[in-house]
Amino acid sequence: MKPPDPSPADVFDPLRPRLLRIAYRMLGIVAEAEDVVQEAYLRWHQTDRDAVRDAEAVLVRTVTRLCLDVLKSARVRREEYVGTWLPEPIIETVEGDDLTLTLMMALERLSPLERAAFLLHDVFGMDFEQVAKAIDRDPAACRQLASRARAHVQEARPRFPVTEAKGHELASAFHAASRSGDTHALQALLAQDVILYSDGGGKAKAVLNPIYGQEKIVRMLEAFVRRTGVNSSQLVYEGTIDGLPAFVTLEADGTLQTTALGIEDGRIVALYITRNPDKLMGIRRAVGGEPS
Template sequence: MNPADAFDPLRPRLLRIAYRMLGIVAEAEDVVQEAYLRWHQTDRAAVRDAEAVLVRTVTRLSLDVLKSARVRREEYVGTWLPEPIVDAVEGDDLTLTLMMALERLSPLERAAFLLHDVFGMDFEEVAKAIDRDPAACRQLASRARAHVREARPRFPVSEAQGRELASAFYAASRGGDLRALQGLLAQDVVVYSDGGGKTKAALNPIYGREKTLRLFEGLLRMLEENYSQLVHEGFVDGLPAFVTLEKDGTLQTTALGIEDGQVVAIYVTRNPDKLHAVRGLVKDKLPT
């Protein structure tokens, strides 16, 4: 059998696992490609369950990458956010907010939680994938689950409500209606901005409604009202979001964590290294 015949139908699932582990599309694609090369070299006639073998391979490769990636993220300039995936159907409810919670976990906790709770593998298979016994995997997943539970919104909004709030947020923040913006923000809202040292962005998170209002007021004063061009509305990793072309020519995604009708978190990605896929998605709406 051609190696691709068994591998290609599993590629989307393998990419989802690798991306959820790593948070970077290019790294996930590299991991899956390496798994494909190893699949070529495998005695496939002796393999009873190709999916189990390939998930195991992708997980272990991702763990190797994640260990070195965590060192790089410690040296990262400013806040690190996962690469934004726009309007993708991921087949799970792990939003950007929850992925940020996973960043606080160890690589093994993250793997155990994702494989069991998100991708539905039993602990026997998880144990084989991460080379630990099932009891240890249960403990790892349990610790991870507690972190994720804390980050999961208690009062989530519907898709329609999310779109409506994102549209209202864009209009208020870019049109200078600070009173309307204030009404949209939770008292303890947090702004995360990822420029990666490549573009202007806040180096540290901005906490609280008042500081957030001052941030947008300053941007309006500095760059004038309506300083951005809206090029796409939709979702980023499950959160209501929009894509803009800013006055300085920077492409940017803004995703909103919403709970009980208010914005509790704002995730802004400006690092151009993380926006190649987004640029391709909206290229027809960008100036030539």
């Protein structure tokens, strides 16, 4: 007797984690990625699956094209966004995926097709024939798209990265110095050309534009301590967020906040602070809003 054909879920569910990773890397927002993957699942139900030779290729193509549609409207939304837009922070790390938050920020400057070609080929290991089918372009065009994207990403990669242990040591030291107002420690930790990005989305207090330079950032942190008091926040997580050394704090005003650090040659070159509560629901579920 012929065994029963696998159900749509039997085929789809093992691929869901990969599809979610692709969608998140494309969109930078977990909820939007989940919506796209769910829509792909619904479409998979309506597909003539007997005619499908490679389910994964079909589903990756579906998810990619749905993401490209979302990105068209996302561009408009991000132009209207209050302050700096940062990708939604996630704690989960994916083995073999070295696309950090810093590199995702570099991808934000690319066209949607460049972003798709780079992610599918360089990050998720698809050949250019597969990429071409996914984004409806010929393989030669996909090579050019990925090449342009790769140049942007290479510029953003640290030339002198630090070890994971050293990165977490620096993150812990920065947390202590920034909450105690230790000027000398902050100056020793921050590179001269450090940049601070803060995302409140108009829903939590945050600086609207990036702050450039060690001196300005140190002054800002000193003012923060004078206003809130020493050690006014509570640490709820230390570890990795989007591939970067990071920590999560519960601030004196009740706001949950993530701080991720870009580090190069032993100094902090970028600070990514997310305070928008809409982007922190996953973090709240992962680490809780109360101190450990």
